[in-house]
Amino acid sequence: xxxxxxxxxxxxxxxxxxxxxxxxxxxxxxxxxxxxxxxxxxxxxxxxxxxxxxxxxxxxxxxxxxxxxxxxxxxxxxxxxxxxxxxxxxxxxxxxxxxxxxxxxxxxxxxxxxxxxxxxxxxxxxxxxxxxxxxxxxxxxxxxxxxxxxxxxxxxxxxxxxxxxxxxxxxxxxxxxxxxxxxxxxxxxxxxx
Amino acid sequence: xxxxxxxxxxxxxxxxxxxxxxxxxxxxxxxxxxxxxxxxxxxxxxxxxxxxxxxxxxxxxxxxxxxxxxxxxxxxxxxxxxxxxxxxxxxxxxxxxxxxxxxxxxxxxxxxxxxxxxxxxxxxxxxxxxxxxxxxxxxxxxxxxxxxxxxxxxxxxxxxxxxxxxxxxxxxxxxxxxxxxxxxxxxxxxxxxxxxxxxxxxxxxxxxxxxxxxxxxxxxxxxxxxxxxxxxxxxxxxxxxxxxxxxxxxxxxxxxxxxxxxxxxxxxxxxxxxxxxxxxxxxxxxxxxxxxxxxxxxxxxxxxx
Ligand code: SF4
Numbered sequence: 001x002x003x004x005x006x007x008x009x010x011x012x013x014x015x016x017x018x019x020x021x022x023x024x025x026x027x028x029x030x031x032x033x034x035x036x037x038x039x040x041x042x043x044x045x046x047x048x049x050x051x052x053x054x055x056x057x058x059x060x061x062x063x064x065x066x067x068x069x070x071x072x073x074x075x076x077x078x079x080x081x082x083x084x085x086x087x088x089x090x091x092x093x094x095x096x097x098x099x100x101x102x103x104x105x106x107x108x109x110x111x112x113x114x115x116x117x118x119x120x121x122x123x124x125x126x127x128x129x130x131x132x133x134x135x136x137x138x139x140x141x142x143x144x145x146x147x148x149x150x151x152x153x154x155x156x157x158x159x160x161x162x163x164x165x166x167x168x169x170x171x172x173x174x175x176x177x178x179x180x181x182x183x184x185x186x187x188x189x190x191x192x193x
Numbered sequence: 194x195x196x197x198x199x200x201x202x203x204x205x206x207x208x209x210x211x212x213x214x215x216x217x218x219x220x221x222x223x224x225x226x227x228x229x230x231x232x233x234x235x236x237x238x239x240x241x242x243x244x245x246x247x248x249x250x251x252x253x254x255x256x257x258x259x260x261x262x263x264x265x266x267x268x269x270x271x272x273x274x275x276x277x278x279x280x281x282x283x284x285x286x287x288x289x290x291x292x293x294x295x296x297x298x299x300x301x302x303x304x305x306x307x308x309x310x311x312x313x314x315x316x317x318x319x320x321x322x323x324x325x326x327x328x329x330x331x332x333x334x335x336x337x338x339x340x341x342x343x344x345x346x347x348x349x350x351x352x353x354x355x356x357x358x359x360x361x362x363x364x365x366x367x368x369x370x371x372x373x374x375x376x377x378x379x380x381x382x383x384x385x386x387x388x389x390x391x392x393x394x395x396x397x398x399x400x401x402x403x404x405x406x407x408x409x410x411x412x413x414x415x416x417x418x419x420x421x422x423x424x425x426x427x428x429x430x431x432x433x434x435x436x437x438x439x440x441x442x443x444x445x446x447x448x449x450x451x452x453x454x455x456x457x458x459x460x461x462x463x464x465x466x467x468x469x470x471x472x473x474x475x476x477x478x479x480x481x482x483x484x485x486x487x488x489x490x491x492x493x494x495x496x497x498x
Contacts, residue, residue: 001247021248021450063272063312076312078272081356081389105388106449124450126252127356127391128271128481129259135266163255165248165450175248176388179451183384183443190439192377 003163009054010099012119018166020173024123026056026161029141030102032154034061034080038088040145041096048153049144053097058125059085059104061150064140072140077156078130081105082122090114102164106176115170122168124175136161201344202288203491208297210493211346215301218350219277219327220309221497222485223269226260229420230395230482233457234260237393241452249452253393256447256480271481274311275352277302277333280417284343287491294346295335302328314355336409346489351416357390357479363408366471375400375473376436382475383440383456388449391479395420395458396440399474400429402464411476414460416484424461433459447480457482 082103397415446452
């Protein structure tokens with residue numbers, strides 16, 4: 001289990017090096033996306049107003065305050081459950097060349113397959129650790145689609161963001177699946193299967 | 194004794210005091226993790242270290258670090274400001290107006306939301322329209338009971354987060370399925386919950402009663418019981434320990450990424466039930482175990498716990 005510090009944009013080679021349970025820190029740009037953001041991109045077919053290729057996207061809807069100069073100040077930035085946004089993963093990877101998704105709760109086998117095919121990873125953040133996450137976000141640099149507040153498309157600048165755990169790699173492995181299989185087996189052994 | 198001897202009339206400002214206390218309870222519960230939960234997390238870290246689970250150990254370190262940052266910077270531990278729940282025990286000797294008490298608790302939530310400020314989560318279940326105040330029809334949830342031989346008001350407050358609350362289950366088992374049926378159902382619920390309720394979790398189980406009572410007991414067990422407490426009924430206490438062992442043996446671990454600390458506690462609350470019923474309810478609390486507690490006397494003097 002190796003430790004990596006990454007600075008997006010990431011190449012396919014960068015993410016193909018990552019294996020399950022590696023620890024990752026991110027410096028630089030992370031985009032924030034949530035349900036509404038991706039409904040606009042995929043269901044309404046509207047192109048994102050910024051290039052997402054090589055990017056790291058975080059599943060979040062941050063708590064913010066608008067300042068008089070139009071910028072946004074962070075209040076509490078946490079991570080939401082990724083499972084709900086599972087259906088957008090293949091599109092993000094194939095069409096927009098997103099390289100890493102950061103979230104909690106994991107993704108389905110369809111997304112694991114997409115990660116393998118297009119070269120992507122899923123990085124698990126500790127759900128609920130918003131105090132730390134908020135501190136690691138240095139600045140909200142930009143925001144698009146403010147009408148979707150708070151589920152806009154956000155651009156954060158982060159410093160030592162993490163540690164994140166590689167929970168789905170680009171080789172078809174999923175730590176969630178491994179853990180589930182083991183748990184199912186243990187429960188069967190208890191005679192409750 | 195005449196009633197005036199046995200009952201005490203509270204201070205005239207008690208309702209304003211209750212409003213301030215409710216506001217402060219809400220904010221404190223979101224910022225300061227209770228001591229028993231901290232101890233549970235630290236214990237989990239030790240266990241994972243002993244078992245050589247590096248990923249699990251790293252996750253627990255992040256969680257403890259996050260709690261420290263929230264302490265130091267007075268920020269929210271987690272972004273989910275929850276749905277406010279109050280458990281209130283009113284001393285029978287105190288002449289308190291229950292309707293006004295409830296209104297004070299509601300106002301306290303409105304003030305916490307506006308003054309801190311807090312994200313509001315309350316929406317209408319059909320229109321999904323926001324109230325913007327973290328209060329609304331039936332919210333805050335207030336569970337009220339009367340305590341004999343007391344003139345105090347004990348309040349526990351929990352802003353229950355959705356990630357763990359969505360992991361709620363009820364099954365009316367057949368009595369013939371017995372204790373084995375109960376264990377099997379609980380293990381299935383834990384498996385289904387997986388990573389979603391932000392483990393390591395506190396598992397609350399409600400046994401017996403009617404369906405609504407079982408669910409309410411499960412909430413009491415997950416949210417208001419302290420980690421490390423044991424049921425006073427020896428059979429129930431034995432089941433708590435056995436289930437904790439089995440749940441941790443599943444290997445789901447912190448954040449569902451593997452390890453031995455899937456749950457920090459299994460708490461069971463129970464009621465007698467019908468001869469042809471066997472209700473089991475499960476309600477999960479996440480690692481943050483948010484809860485704040487205060488005791489007020491009739492003069493409005495608050496003792497924070
Ligand atoms: S489940 Fe608990 S710790 Fe996790 S995001 Fe929700 S409130 Fe926070």
